[in-house]
Amino acid sequence: MSSLRMTTPRLLVLQALLAEPERERYGLELAGTVGLEPGTIYPILVAFEGAGWLTSHAEEVDIHAEGRPRRRYYRLTPAGVAAAGAAAARAAQRRSARSVSGRLAATRDAQRPARNRRFAW
Amino acid sequence: MVRSRLRSSRLATAATAVLAAALPAGFRDRQRGEWTSDLDELGPGARLSYLLGALRTLPGLRRSVLRHSGAGSGLPAVRLTGAGIGARILLYGLLGPVLSWILMVPVRYYALDVPSRIAGGTADYDPKSLWPLAGTPGWTMPIWVALYLAAWVAVLGVLFLLPWVVMTGSLSVLRRGRARRGLLAAVAVTAAVALVGAMWSLSTGALPFDLAGVNGIRTTGVLGLVAVLCAVRVRDLTRRARTGLAVVGTAAAGMAVWTATPAGQAVLWWFMD
Known part of the structure; x- marks a missing residue:
């Protein structure tokens, strides 16, 4: 199980997957749920699958009866649920720390005498 | 539209x-x-x-x-086998010396009509002072010097060509993000050290120049044959890599055969003199 660098699109995909960990979804559906541009989700899914967080399989349907090509469905693995949960929690913690430090800076700025304040143009 | x-x-x-x-x-x-x-x-x-x-x-x-990709990842294995990596090292490593030799030696020899220059005895026919090493803008000189040196590598024999092929080929495979990066980096560094050692030995006279003589091009021919063999036998090659190996290998083997003929030897001696 390898760790992955977390970018915003990766986090969005993880959050969508974690919302319903048992549900299988195909790439285009997931891209639509997350709001990613269609066609750009596969590097993320491949990275997750490569890290062992996702498992995938081609659906077994009669393509003539369905009238469409086969889809590939993705689902979080049990190890993936844990790793993805931890990654999402770490990201939330970072966001919260940033927001706290931002609030602290704003408070400090407000308490500083007016003559020492920096003006942003 | x-x-x-x-x-x-x-x-x-x-x-x-x-x-x-x-x-x-x-x-x-x-x-x-x-x-x-x-x-x-x-x-x-x-x-x-x-x-x-x-x-x-x-x-x-x-x-x-x-x-x-690979074992345990859930993705299909697309990593190269040792033979696949070796074949690519040979392709990328041999490509530079072979192309440079063709451009800087026979193409220049015939395009600039060197035989007439030699027969006339008036015009300059030194390969170092003919186009493009002369008569081109100064800023393009690094390109021509690199091609000239790579052409020399093709004729200097096993002590130069082999480390060159291994070093440049490994670096090219590394740059393309293939597997076994640590091993490839170690191989490239070792080959670079061997190449520098061979150059130092030649410049100090520790290595006789005869070793890097006219027969040195046979090494290029042998490596060319190995490349053609790889194109035929190695399984995990793309069509492009397989075609490249076959073409570069045939050209390298052809160079060795051609320079054994009187016409080829005249061209080779002109370049090496």
Whole structure:
């Protein structure tokens, strides 16, 4: 199980997957749920699958009866649920720390005498 | 125009084939299936923007597949075998010296009519002072000097050519993000040290120049034959790599055979004198 660098699109995909960990979804559906541009989700899914967080399989349907090509469905693995949960929690913690430090800076700025304040143009 | 053409699913399917060609062979069919399925669902209007998005993220997808594929990852194994890596090292390593030799030696010899220059005895025929090493803008000189030196590597024999091929080939394979990066880096460094050692030995006289004489080009011929053999026998090669190996190998073997003929020897002596 390898760790992955977390970018915003990766986090969005993880959050969508974690919302319903048992549900299988195909790439285009997931891209639509997350709001990613269609066609750009596969590097993320491949990275997750490569890290062992996702498992995938081609659906077994009669393509003539369905009238469409086969889809590939993705689902979080049990190890993936844990790793993805931890990654999402770490990201939330970072966001919260940033927001706290931002609030602290704003408070400090407000308490500083007016003559020492920096003006942003 | 393009948008309306992409309404035809056949053109969209062809576009996915072009995109998939940039992916590792073991992963192509799977990804093409995903794109085809998505395009089918999206319908004609959204196909162009979908394909542009796929094109934009193609390098990232390729990197992800190469980095994460293999045992235990869930992705199909696309990592190269040892033979596949060796064949690619040979291809990328041999390409420079062979192409440079063809351009800087026989092409210049005949294009600049060196035999007439030699017979006339008036015009300059020194390979170091003929076009493009002279008569070209100064800023282009590094290109010509690099080609000239690479052409020399092709005729200097096993002590120079082999480390050169291993070093440049390993670096090229590394740059393409293939597997076994640590091993490849170690091999490239070792080859670089061997090359510097050979150059130092030659410059100090510790290595007799005879070792790097006219017969040195036979090494290029032998490596060319190995390249052709690899093109025929190694399994995990793309069509492009296989064709490249066959072409470069045949050219290298042809160089060795041709320089054994009187006409070839005249050209070789002109270059080495």
